[in-house]
Amino acid sequence: VQLQASGGGLVQPGGSLRLSCAASGFTFSGYAMSWARQAPGKAFEWVSSINSGGEIRSYADSVKGRFTISRDNAKNTLYLQMNSLKPEDTAVNYCVKITGNNRGQGTLVTVSS
Numbered sequence: 001v002q003l004q005a006s007g008g009g010l011v012q013p014g015g016s017l018r019l020s021c022a023a024s025g026f027t028f029s030g031y032a033m034s035w036a037r038q039a040p041g042k043a044f045e046w047v048s049s050i051n052s053g054g055e056i057r058s059y060a061d062s063v064k065g066r067f068t069i070s071r072d073n074a075k076n077t078l079y080l081q082m083n084s085l086k087p088e089d090t091a092v093n094y095c096v097k098i099t100g101n102n103r104g105q106g107t108l109v110t111v112s113s
Contacts (some may be wrong), residue, residue, distance in 0.1 A: 001025045003095050003104030010110045015085050019107060021078040021095030029053075029073035032098045035080045037091035038106075045091070047081065049098065063089075084113045 005032040007019040019035070034049040048059045057069050068081040078095050091104040 001100065001102040001104075002098055003097065003102060005095050005105065005107040008093060008107030008109045010112065011085055012113050013086060013111055015111070016081070016083045017085065017109060019080040019082065019093055019095075019109075021080075021104075023076045023078065023095070023097070024046070026097065028071075028076040033071065033078045034096040034098055035069060035078070035093060036096050036103070037089075037093045037109075039051075039088070039091040047093070050078070077080060085109070086112045 002024045004023055005019060007017060011017055023031045030052055032049060033049045035047040036044050037047055038044050044074045046060055047063055048067060050057050050069045050071055054071050066084045089109060089111050092108050094103045094106040096103045
């Protein structure tokens with residue numbers, strides 16, 4: 001299982017970013033996926049999940065209404081559209097294959113003016 005997140009960077013409060021996660025080594029379309037994040041000095045936090053077909057999505061209260069999870073099974077890619085970003089969204093973001101709790105390298109999002 002390989003999961004490579006990308007798309008992070010420095011953004012001002014109120015800005016947007018779109019994270020991507022390229023998946024390989026397993027049948028991506030057969031598995032539910034999640035995004036999780038870890039802020040500096042804090043524990044891992046679940047952010048959002050999506051079922052294998054992309055029809056069912058769930059979000060942490062802290063991001064609900066601002067973030068949108070999606071997937072393209074033809075491209076073996078998971079996405080996280082992040083809008084209205086806040087300084088407290090600063091974290092390393094990881095995509096997670098829920099079954100097996102596999103995660104790869106994350107991508108850092110820094111929200112700062």
